[in-house]
Structure formats: C-alpha cells, structure tokens
Amino acid sequence: MPAPEASLTTVGTTERAPLSHNQEFLCMFDRGDSAGPFGPYYHIAGGWRISGRVDVDDLHRSLDDVIVRHEALRTVVVREGSDRHQRILPPSPVTLVVQEVPGVDRVHRDLRCQDILNDLEAQPYPIGAPPLLRAFLWRFDHDDALFVIQAHHTAADAWSIQLIMREVVIGCAARAGHPVPTLADAGQYQDFARWQRSTGSSGGEHAHDDYWREKLRGGGVLALPTDWPRSLKGPQASAWHRFTIDRADADMALEIARKTHSTAFMVYLAAYLVCLRRTMNESNAVVPTFTTGRPKRFQHTIGSFFNLLPLRTDLTGCRTFVDVVDRTRQTCIEAYTREIPFGRIVELVPEVAAPLARDDTTMFNFQAERTLFAAEGERIGELTCTEVRRRVSAPVGGDVPDGSLWTMSIAPGADTVGCLAFNTNRYDVMTAAEMVIDFARGFRGLVNDPDRPLTG
Numbered sequence: 400m401p402a403p404e405a406s407l408t409t410v411g412t413t414e415r416a417p418l419s420h421n422q423e424f425l426c427m428f429d430r431g432d433s434a435g436p437f438g439p440y441y442h443i444a445g446g447w448r449i450s451g452r453v454d455v456d457d458l459h460r461s462l463d464d465v466i467v468r469h470e471a472l473r474t475v476v477v478r479e480g481s482d483r484h485q486r487i488l489p490p491s492p493v494t495l496v497v498q499e500v501p502g503v504d505r506v507h508r509d510l511r512c513q514d515i516l517n518d519l520e521a522q523p524y525p526i527g528a529p530p531l532l533r534a535f536l537w538r539f540d541h542d543d544a545l546f547v548i549q550a551h552h553t554a555a556d557a558w559s560i561q562l563i564m565r566e567v568v569i570g571c572a573a574r575a576g577h578p579v580p581t582l583a584d585a586g587q588y589q590d591f592a593r594w595q596r597s598t599g600s601s602g603g604e605h606a607h608d609d610y611w612r613e614k615l616r617g618g619g620v621l622a623l624p625t626d627w628p629r630s631l632k633g634p635q636a637s638a639w640h641r642f643t644i645d646r647a648d649a650d651m652a653l654e655i656a657r658k659t660h661s662t663a664f665m666v667y668l669a670a671y672l673v674c675l676r677r678t679m680n681e682s683n684a685v686v687p688t689f690t691t692g693r694p695k696r697f698q699h700t701i702g703s704f705f706n707l708l709p710l711r712t713d714l715t716g717c718r719t720f721v722d723v724v725d726r727t728r729q730t731c732i733e734a735y736t737r738e739i740p741f742g743r744i745v746e747l748v749p750e751v752a753a754p755l756a757r758d759d760t761t762m763f764n765f766q767a768e769r770t771l772f773a774a775e776g777e778r779i780g781e782l783t784c785t786e787v788r789r790r791v792s793a794p795v796g797g798d799v800p801d802g803s804l805w806t807m808s809i810a811p812g813a814d815t816v817g818c819l820a821f822n823t824n825r826y827d828v829m830t831a832a833e834m835v836i837d838f839a840r841g842f843r844g845l846v847n848d849p850d851r852p853l854t855g
Contacts (some may be wrong), residue, residue, distance in 0.1 A: 415487075422704050447547075473489070519547060533548065556705045557769075572781070584699070590697075614734075619685060620709055625759060648815075655846060688710055
C-alpha cells in the first residue's frame with residue numbers, strides 16, 4: 400500500500416521548546432555562526448550504495464515525509480544571552496541533488512563513493528533556513544547509485560542518519576506498492592528535552608550522583624599534549640585519518656569479547672587503555688566516549704542525542720590483556736547503568752572538565768559506530784542498500800569542534816574500519832599517523848596473545 404503523502408504545512412507547530420542537555424553541551428563550545436558546533440562545518444553524512452532502479456520522485460517525496468515526521472530537522476537553536484531555546488519551524492521541501500556519473504568502471508565505484516563522501520564533508524554546509532537536511536543521488540548506471548544523506552550535526556546524530564535512511568527507503572518501497580513494516584512511533588525531540596528537564600526536577604536524575612563523585616574524584620577527562628597550543632589560534636580544520644584492522648585480528652577481538660562476556664567496543668577500548676599505559680604511563684585514565692544518549696522511548700526519534708560519558712578504568716594489578724578487558728567491562732557496565740548527562744557530571748565533579756581549558760592539551764574521545772543495516776547489504780522493496788564504509792583518509796572533513804575522536808566501525812565477519820579525527824591547528828598529520836600506527840600494532844599483539852603478561 401503506498402505511503403500517504405506528507406503535508407509540508409503543519410497546524411499547531413510548537414514555536415519554542417527548552418534545550419536538551421546535549422544542546423546545552425554544544426553551547427559550551429559555541430564559536431558563533433562561522434565556526435564550532437553552530438558553524439557550517441559541523442555536519443554529518445552517511446552514504447549507501449543502492450542496487451536497483453531508484454524512482455527520483457518517490458525518493459524526494461519520502462525525504463519530505465521525514466521532515467514532516469521529525470521536528471528536529473526543522474529546528475534552530477536560539478542562543479542569545481541567557482534565553483537559549485529551540486525554535487521549531489514548519490516543514491519545507493528537502494533539497495535533493497541528482498547527478499549522473501557515467502564511465503566509472505564497476506571495480507572503481509567503491510573508491511569513487513568514498514571520494515565523493517570525503518569531498519562533500521570538506522565543503523561548508525548551508526545552515527540558513529531549515530530543513531537541516533539535504534540528500535544527493537549519484538547514478539553510475541540505471542541500477543547502481545550512491546545515495547547520501549547529510550544533516551547539520553545540531554539536528555541529527557549518527558544514529559539519526561541511519562534512521563532517516565531506513566525511513567526513506569521504506570517510503571520508496573511503500574510508494575512502489577511493496578509491503579513494508581509500519582514505522583514505530585517516533586516521538587519528537589522537544590518531547591525528549593522536556594522529559595530530561597522533568598526527570599531532573601523530580602530527582603530521578605540525581606540517583607547516581609554519589610557514584611560519579613566517587614568514581615571521578617581527582618580525575619580529569621583524557622587530554623593529551625598537542626603539537627601546538629590553542630593560543631596560537633592557527634587556521635582550524637578537522638582531518639580524518641582512517642585505518643583498517645584486518646578481519647583476522649577483528650575476529651580475534653570478537654572471540655575475546657565472547658569469552659569474557661564483553662562487547663567488541665570493550666575489547667577495543669581495553670586495547671586503547673593498554674596503549675595509554677605504555678605510551679603515557681597512564682594507568683587510571685578517564686576516557687570519554689559518546690553514547691547514543693537515547694532512552695528506549697526515543698529510539699526512533701531524530702535529533703542530536705549523543706552524550707559524553709567519562710569511563711574511568713584503573714589498570715592496577717592487571718597482568719594480562721584479558722585482565723584489562725575484564726576491568727574495562729566492569730567500568731562500562733557501571734557507567735552505562737548510571738548514565739547521566741555530561742553537564743550534570745561536570746556540576747558534580749568540576750575537575751573532570753579541567754583539562755578542556757588547558758592550552759597545551761586536547762581531549763581524546765573513543766567510540767564505536769553502529770549500523771541499522773546488514774554489513775552485506777539489505778533489500779527493502781526493489782532496492783538493496785549497502786552502507787559505504789570509508790577507508791580513505793581526508794585532510795578536511797566534518798568539524799570536531801575542540802578535541803580528537805577515535806571511531807571504530809565494527810562489523811561481524813568483516814574488517815574493522817577505524818578513524819582518528821583531529822584538529823589540524825593542534826596536531827601535525829604525522830603525529831596523528833604515529834598514534835594510529837602505535838594503536839594498531841599494539842592491538843594486533845594483544846588480541847592474538849591475550850594471556851601474555853603485559854609489559855610497560
């Protein structure tokens with residue numbers, strides 16, 4: 400049954416809503432409309448190879464459906480003075496750019512897709528009037544295309560991009576007459592912000608305060624020395640150095656995760672902690688990670704939900720890598736089950752954010768990347784969608800406002816694609832490359848001999 404047509408006008412749209420904790424967090428790094436998290440380079444994109452004939456009109460209408468369904472994509476953050484709030488605007492059409500890319504041999508198309516994504520992220524994002532979403536369709540031939548969804552990061556996080564893609568493809572399939580699953584009730588981002596405020600005022604948010612005070616006492620988030628101080632104020636851009644953990648080593652990591660009742664992310668984080676102990680003599684690091692920040696009731700809501708969660712793991716007494724994985728697992732479970740907004744953690748333990756103000760260091764985050772789609776591709780209606788996993792580094796990409804970010808894209812039965820994003824006014828590219836080489840070399844040794852006594 401075809402999907403109902405979306406209406407690009409709404410009645411009773413809420414004009415004003417409180418900021419979420421995530422939006423308040425972004426305001427900490429506000430550098431105006433030309434840089435930082437509210438500037439034109441703070442955007443996020445996802446790309447999928449689509450096999451099958453794409454009806455462009457159905458694609459465009461399905462994109463417009465998403466704008467009607469999700470207010471966050473037509474919301475601006477008003478930041479004047481102390482009266483910060485969300486302003487939700489009526490729906491308006493999505494820009495869809497369609498371009499033919501003839502003459503690219505099939506064996507070279509995957510690399511071409513990666514280059515297109517990198518080039519797109521190097522360009523400024525026009526963040527004038529919402530919607531804060533646009534899409535691109537590059538067609539290699541009649542049944543092979545690259546489809547890219549790009550949004551400003553204040554309006555959508557990585558999980559949101561996945562949700563948008565799934566809704567668009569389901570919309571196309573429905574319009575073509577294919578049976579499709581009913582979309583779950585999404586809820587609105589402003590409802591999430593109000594829920595956060597009501598939770599805090601009722602005291603539920605403060606149930607874990609004592610844990611965080613004790614866990615982080617005397618510790619600051621991981622900040623490593625930079626090549627150049629922030630005070631030099633050199634031209635800022637974010638570079639993305641990508642690397643690959645081959646499938647054999649990635650499979651060994653998954654096996655360790657299975658044996659220790661851990662997740663793959665815990666194993667990769669444990670390897671990073673060993674790297675820090677070896678290179679920085681740091682055995683009690685507070686490594687921040689980004690979580691989805693989504694309560695169950697908002698799993699299908701578009702918006703910027705991610706939350707910075709500091710994970711403190713003391714490696715004292717760990718003799719082997721398996722010991723480190725066990726200790727890391729304990730840290731993660733404790734933190735995830737007691738998660739509260741990072742802003743609240745800073746209120747409880749101000750010293751945790753102290754390294755962020757230093758001139759000669761920068762924060763390092765470590766996160767795993769998740770996907771809603773099968774690694775080998777997923778068929779919905781007449782289209783098969785396979786996410787593009789980028790392995791090509793980029794000298795300029797989407798902005799990391801102030802800090803560095805490790806991302807591990809982990810997929811069962813495949814290699815792991817890693818990335819270190821960093822500010823080029825703080826680090827030389829060779830410094831970042833050396834960090835990656837050191838981590839990858841250490842990771843291989845650890846997962847292939849996890850019971851060997853640790854050194855250093």
